[in-house]
Amino acid sequence: MVKIGEGIEVREELIKKACNIAMEAHNLSPEKPYIYKKINGSTDVVIAFAGTLSFDSWYSNTSFGETEINTTLFPSLRSVGTDEVAKVNEAFARRFQDILDKSSLKNEVEKAMSKGRQVVFAGHSSGGAIAILAALWCLECCRTRPEGDMLVHLYCMTFGSPLVGNKIWSHALRRENWARYFIHFVMKYDIVPRMMLAPLSSIQELLQAISPFINPKSQYSQRDAVARSRNALNFFMTVMRNASSVASYAACNLKGCTNLLLETVSNIVQLSPYIPFGTYIFCTGNRKLVVVENPDAVLQLLFYSSQLSSEAEAAVVVARSLNDHLLYTNEMQDSLEMQDVIHLNNLTDIPLSSNVDPSDEVASMNSALKDLGLSTRARLCLRAAGEWEKQKKKNEEKIEQNKRSITDALSKIQEYQTKCDIRKVGYYDAFKIHNTDDDFNANVKRHELAGIWNEIIEMLKRYELPDSFEGQKDWIELGTQFRRQVEPLDIANYYRHLKNEDSGPYLIRGRPKRYRFTQRWLEHFDKVHAGARSESCFWAEVEELRNKPFAQVQDKILSLETDANGWIQSSLLGDDVFFPESTYTKWWKTLPPQHKQTSWVSRKITP
Numbered sequence: 001m002v003k004i005g006e007g008i009e010v011r012e013e014l015i016k017k018a019c020n021i022a023m024e025a026h027n028l029s030p031e032k033p034y035i036y037k038k039i040n041g042s043t044d045v046v047i048a049f050a051g052t053l054s055f056d057s058w059y060s061n062t063s064f065g066e067t068e069i070n071t072t073l074f075p076s077l078r079s080v081g082t083d084e085v086a087k088v089n090e091a092f093a094r095r096f097q098d099i100l101d102k103s104s105l106k107n108e109v110e111k112a113m114s115k116g117r118q119v120v121f122a123g124h125s126s127g128g129a130i131a132i133l134a135a136l137w138c139l140e141c142c143r144t145r146p147e148g149d150m151l152v153h154l155y156c157m158t159f160g161s162p163l164v165g166n167k168i169w170s171h172a173l174r175r176e177n178w179a180r181y182f183i184h185f186v187m188k189y190d191i192v193p194r195m196m197l198a199p200l201s202s203i204q205e206l207l208q209a210i211s212p213f214i215n216p217k218s219q220y221s222q223r224d225a226v227a228r229s230r231n232a233l234n235f236f237m238t239v240m241r242n243a244s245s246v247a248s249y250a251a252c253n254l255k256g257c258t259n260l261l262l263e264t265v266s267n268i269v270q271l272s273p274y275i276p277f278g279t280y281i282f283c284t285g286n287r288k289l290v291v292v293e294n295p296d297a298v299l300q301l302l303f304y305s306s307q308l309s310s311e312a313e314a315a316v317v318v319a320r321s322l323n324d325h326l327l328y329t330n331e332m333q334d335s336l337e338m339q340d341v342i343h344l345n346n347l348t349d350i351p352l353s354s355n356v357d358p359s360d361e362v363a364s365m366n367s368a369l370k371d372l373g374l375s376t377r378a379r380l381c382l383r384a385a386g387e388w389e390k391q392k393k394k395n396e397e398k399i400e401q402n403k404r405s406i407t408d409a410l411s412k413i414q415e416y417q418t419k420c421d422i423r424k425v426g427y428y429d430a431f432k433i434h435n436t437d438d439d440f441n442a443n444v445k446r447h448e449l450a451g452i453w454n455e456i457i458e459m460l461k462r463y464e465l466p467d468s469f470e471g472q473k474d475w476i477e478l479g480t481q482f483r484r485q486v487e488p489l490d491i492a493n494y495y496r497h498l499k500n501e502d503s504g505p506y507l508i509r510g511r512p513k514r515y516r517f518t519q520r521w522l523e524h525f526d527k528v529h530a531g532a533r534s535e536s537c538f539w540a541e542v543e544e545l546r547n548k549p550f551a552q553v554q555d556k557i558l559s560l561e562t563d564a565n566g567w568i569q570s571s572l573l574g575d576d577v578f579f580p581e582s583t584y585t586k587w588w589k590t591l592p593p594q595h596k597q598t599s600w601v602s603r604k605i606t607p
Contacts, residue, residue, distance in 0.1 A: 010155065010183065012336040014044060018122040018157045019185075019332045021048040025127055033099045033130075036108055044120060045112045047105070047134065051125035052095075053211045055204075058126060058162070060090035063199045064272050066166065069093065074140055077165070077172045080470050080524045081460040081517045086169040087273050089129065089162070089196065096133040109138055118153040124328060125192055128161025132182065139178050156182045156278075159328040163196040163274035167463075170277035170295050174467035179293075182278025186302070187324035187331060188285045188372060189317055191239055194302050197272040198242035206235040210322065236318045240306060246271050247303035247381070254296060254384040275299065283331045284371035287338040296385035297347055304378035342368040347386025352379050392466045395459055399469075402452050406478060409445045413485050416442040417576075426576030428539050429583055432492035446489050449482060453514040460517070476525055479518035484572065487515050487536040495543045506540040535572040538564060539583070546587035550595070557591070565600055578604040 017039055025035045025048040034049045059065040067090040069077050077086035099105055112119050119138065123131035135156035161184055173179040186193045195203070209231040249271055276298035282290040282305060292298050308317055342365050344350070351362050354370050369379065416438055420427040431439055459465050469475065494506045503509040519534050541560050545553050567573040577584050578601075585605050588596070596602050 014039070014042075014120065015157065015183075015336060016332050017044075018046050018048070018120050019124075019159055019328055021046045022122040022124040022127060022131075022157075022159055023329050024048065025050040026124065033103060034105065038117075043115075043117045045117045046120045046122055047109070047131075049099075049121075049123040049127040049130040049134065051123065051127035053126075055208060056091060057095055058089075058091050058207075059200045059204075060094075061200075062090070063201065063270055064196065064274065065089050065091055065200060066273050067093070069165070069169070070097070073097070074136060076140060076143065076176050076178075076524075077136070077169055079168050079171065080175070080520050081457065083520060084168055086172055087166040088133075088169065089164050089274075092126065092129040092133060092164055096130050096137075099130065099134075100137070105134070109134075110141075113138070113142075113153065116153065118155070121154065121156045122158070123161060124159045125325065126162060128158030128184070129164050131156050131158055132161065132164050135181060136173075136178070139176075139181065143176075154181055158182075158184045159332075160185070160187065160190050160192045160325050162192055163272075163276060165275065165277065166273040167275045170275045171463065171467045173277050174295075175470045177468065177471065179278045184276075184278055184280045185283060185328060185332070186280060187283050187327065189306050189320040190324040191236060191306075191321040192325050194239050194243050194306065196274045197246050197302070198239045199270060199272070202238050202242065203235060206231055206238065210235050232322060233314065233318050236321045240303070242272065243303040243306075245269060247300050250296065250299055251381045251384060254381070254388045276302070282372060283335055284368055286371045287335045288340045288342060288368045288371055289335050290368050290372060291341060291343045293345075294347060294385050294389055296388060297344065297382050300378065300381040300385060301372070301374075304374055304381070305372040307373055307375070307378075309373065340368075344382070347382050348390065350379050350382050350386070352376050352383075389466075392464060395464050396466055396469055399456055399459070399465065402456075403478070406449065406452055406482065409449050410481060410485055412445045413442060413449075413489075416445075417485070417574075421574070421576055424579050424581070426574075426579050426582045428488045428492050428576070429579075429581065431489050432496045432583070434496060442489065443493075446486055446493075449486055450490075450512070450514065453479075453482060453518075454512075457514050457517050470521065471525070473525075476521050480522045483515050483518040483534075483536045488539050490515070491537070491539045491543070494540075500543070505544050507537055507544075511537070511540075535563075535567040538567070538573060538577075542584050542587065546583070546590075550592055554595070557595070561599055561601060575604075 021035055021037055028035065028050045032050075034047055037046050037048075038044070039046060060067065066087040068085045069088040070093065071078065071085055074086075077088075078084060109119060121131040121135040121138070123129065135154060138154055170179075173182070184193075195207075276295045278293075280292045280298045280301070282292065282301060284290060290301075292301060306317070306321070308314055344365070349362065350369070351366050353376070354366060374382075417427040419438055420430045423430070425433075427442075430436070431442060433439070434443070456465075460470065490512065491506055494500065494510050499510060500506060515534075515536065519536070538560075541556075545557055545560065550557070564573060564577070568575075568577070576582065579585060588601055588605060
């Protein structure tokens with residue numbers, strides 16, 4: 001067994017089989033875009049997708065060929081906090097959609113999964129990109145199944161695959177805990193996994209010229225002339241020059257660089273949006289495997305592991321940048337048998353010097369880093385990636401310390417609500433009138449909670465917390481409790497100060513991000529609430545409707561009453577809504593008699 005990540009082990013034989021079948025898929029005809037094979041002696045099924053070198057299968061017309069992903073097919077690939085949709089390579093996405101629509105892939109996957117088989121999606125070159133999308137589609141399907149049927153038996157293994165998605169993509173997969181299912185093998189000099197770091201305009205002609213040299217079916221792929229090809233050299237240098245820009249910009253951000261010049265340059269120079277995700281396994285060329293899970297570290301390695309140590313080395317490296325793309329079968333055979341696997345889990349412990357005592361505990365790590373040709377600068381960048389990961393965890397620990405303050409403040413708000421109920425004045429209306437010490441104290445707690453949650457939301461927007469934070473059930477529940485208890489007070493405050501007259505309706509102009517985010521947070525992980533109107537905004541809707549002629553808003557009133565009925569039955573709204581002096585009761589009594597006679601609310605409000 002090869003230990004790939006925390007708690008994940010994969011059989012060497014399965015990796016070899018997946019690689020062999022992925023390479024075999026290149027021989028398929030255009031009518032059959034993938035191979036479906038059952039592995040003898042196991043319950044495993046490998047579905048390997050064919051790669052293609054036709055230009056329109058790699059790039060669309062934008063600089064880097066990216067577009068927003070289809071959220072109907074991939075609803076999880078978005079930022080929960082900002083609601084920003086992930087970007088994907090448009091050509092790859094279009095090709096996968098075509099396969100899904102026109103082949104029997106869907107039926108074959110569903111049949112295998114229903115039988116409890118472990119499905120391995122695999123692909124070499126651009127076939128790896130399609131395998132990634134297929135695996136994600138399968139994970140999305142598993143997510144929508146009943147809770148008792150949520151077992152996931154799949155892996156995605158790619159060999160020399162290009163990058164597919166952007167930062168939101170990488171973030172979403174780590175949030176959903178899906179990144180662990182993706183294993184990407186990369187040869188030290190293989191240029192294809194780095195290709196998407198260069199804009200289309202810089203490599204379009206060169207890609208067409210060198211494509212025969214990275215085509216497994218081409219008779220020219222192994223010729224010595226490749227090393228002397230000017231096109232190959234120009235292609236390699238162009239890709240690596242762009243990779244340098246991306247890696248340098250990312251490293252500056254990791255190190256906390258605040259130089260305004262950095263922001264200016266990023267606005268002028270268009271950088272690739274693509275970011276690695278999942279577990280990367282770098283093949284050093286000396287039968288060692290280096291396993292990296294940190295996406296920031298992987299991005300640095302994609303650049304630094306392909307560096308020239310001297311100009312004299314250029315011809316050899318350029319040749320290998322093409323030839324390595326075709327050698328994964330042999331590499332898997334040799335490296336997996338050696339079982340020399342190095343895990344870069346503690347990036348901050350990476351030695352900066354290549355000269356360490358052979359008896360040192362980091363000697364084996366250092367040997368692998370030397371095989372990858374990592375300079376001191378490269379090692380510093382890897383350390384920076386590790387430090388940033390540690391800082392995110394420290395930020396999370398700081399936020400965790402606020403949990404007690406949040407729960408204590410919410411308890412005080414609950415006590416305030418109970419006192420108001422005893423007085424038969426709903427806490428919304430009491431806070432809006434605001435003439436007692438209890439109202440003042442509740443306002444203090446409202447401000448205290450707003451400060452804590454604003455800090456959390458800003459950290460999430462800047463990706464300063466671990467990606468997994470958004471998926472933590474206890475925080476989702478706490479955020480929902482906070483929104484339901486405290487937002488009515490914010491609404492009361494908004495309309496008490498007549499802010500609607502200056503700024504407009506609360507829901508359009510006044511609703512703070514802390515409530516928008518916590519609502520989307522719940523909706524993302526609890527599909528029952530997805531797209532529904534928020535019960536915590538009930539009073540904001542009442543305030544807007546009650547100041548408009550009935551004829552203009554009759555349908556909206558009926559809709560609100562329908563939703564309110566469900567919220568009351570679910571105990572998301574209390575009976576304080578129907579207290580004699582509540583804003584809602586007073587307004588409802590002014591509605592036309594014919595409406596009141598047919599409304600369920602008439603059973604709650606005394607005429």
